[in-house]
Amino acid sequence: MTDHIQTPAEDEHDSAYAGLLVNDAHWAFGTDFEDPLAGVDTTIPVGVDGPTLAAYALMLGDDALVMSHRIAEWTSNAPDLEDDIALSNIALDLLGQARLLLARAAKADESVVPALPEGSPAPPEDALAYFREAHDFRNVRLAELDNGDFAEATVRVLLFSVWRLATWERLRDSRDHVLAAVAVKGVKELAYHRDYAARWFVTLARGTEESRRRLLVAYDALWPLWPELFDTHEVEAAAAEQGVGVDPAGVREAAEAVLDQVLAAADVQRSEAPRRAGVLGRTGRDGMHGEPLSRMLAEMQSVARAHPRGQW
């Protein structure tokens, strides 16, 4: 792809705009944006089947993509500038994880990538993000809910990152070198996300009467989606069996031990709200989602879908 990159003329180096106009690679969608796994050995490990690895990587990638988009919706809306920046950073980290994971899925089984019109410059990870329907997404339902207030964001980031970090601590030992490398880096990022949300959880719970009230409302509202995080889907079972994935059921104890530390510091009792049922037993991992995901995707995907051959 480097053949396509043009070099600005010598006298253009001083102009901030020259490089932008000459070299499109700065922009994300519909450009010569190079493969995020360029040069990475993406050979599928012996004894692993590509479709299982791809389906598993899509699950982890969709969790990150959808959660990233929801958190990114906080940009310019957070209670103060520091938290606006913090949430944007968290969204950015998750978007980076999503990009690597969707690219990994596409390399493991290219049949998961939606076909695009001829001439579309969208790389496989963009095709997966922008050209699948809601029922093709495999994210957990916790990630897709409409945003609430800042307490809701705090609880959601806490539950999501406690669970994801506990899972990824084990994913570092994946037999798939790409997933292992993504997890090693992701663990460091998720630790910052989790601790940020945990501190706000304690601060809001021990703050004013109103902040505690809002926190408890958010906690009771989101807790019904916690058990779904630890359900073992058949893809996750197969990926764990083949040594590339983690069976989420096996990390529940570790995740709840961390969560209990936060609850104790916040003087909040474990919620007793019952789990949210699936539809005929089907949940996010089966492609069964609520209306909020469809609305979110309609907005997120609209530009890419309107201009599948777009270059800018």
Next chain:
Amino acid sequence: MLSRPLEKARAVADKVTDPELPMLTLADLGVLRDVDVVADGHVVVDITPTYSGCPAMAAMRDDLVRELQGAGFVRVDVRVSLHPAWTTDWITPEGRAALAAAGISPPGPAPSSDGPIPLTLLPTARQVRCPQCDSPATELVSEFGSTACKAQYRCTACLEPFDHVKEI
């Protein structure tokens, strides 16, 4: 036979700076992992991302391609190296000095990231000195700053806010 082109390619790549921290070269940042001349006029460069979503990666790649092509290498491939994962421990002493001179507090030693990562409910304990007045009286404003790799601090002596490259 290739040793002189290799030296040249390394010298050129070593001068490329970080797009967000232009006082720092990619080599000083520890992002530039390897430079190799695999054939006449063909250079392969390995870089590693700092954070998974770091948007500066594309700019780093373009800068390396532009500089190496400008130095006469016709084909420049920039490859992503995911393993081992980047750590702030790879920032060189020269890089740390350049950060401090630019008013950015350099990172301390990175914490171990093996095994379960313990929960930290209190602000991260760091010995951070103000890069402006060198006072140790500093406080954390936020673990997230102007870029993915920085935290925001404030000096309680000279009252200046500043960035700290956070340890990973």
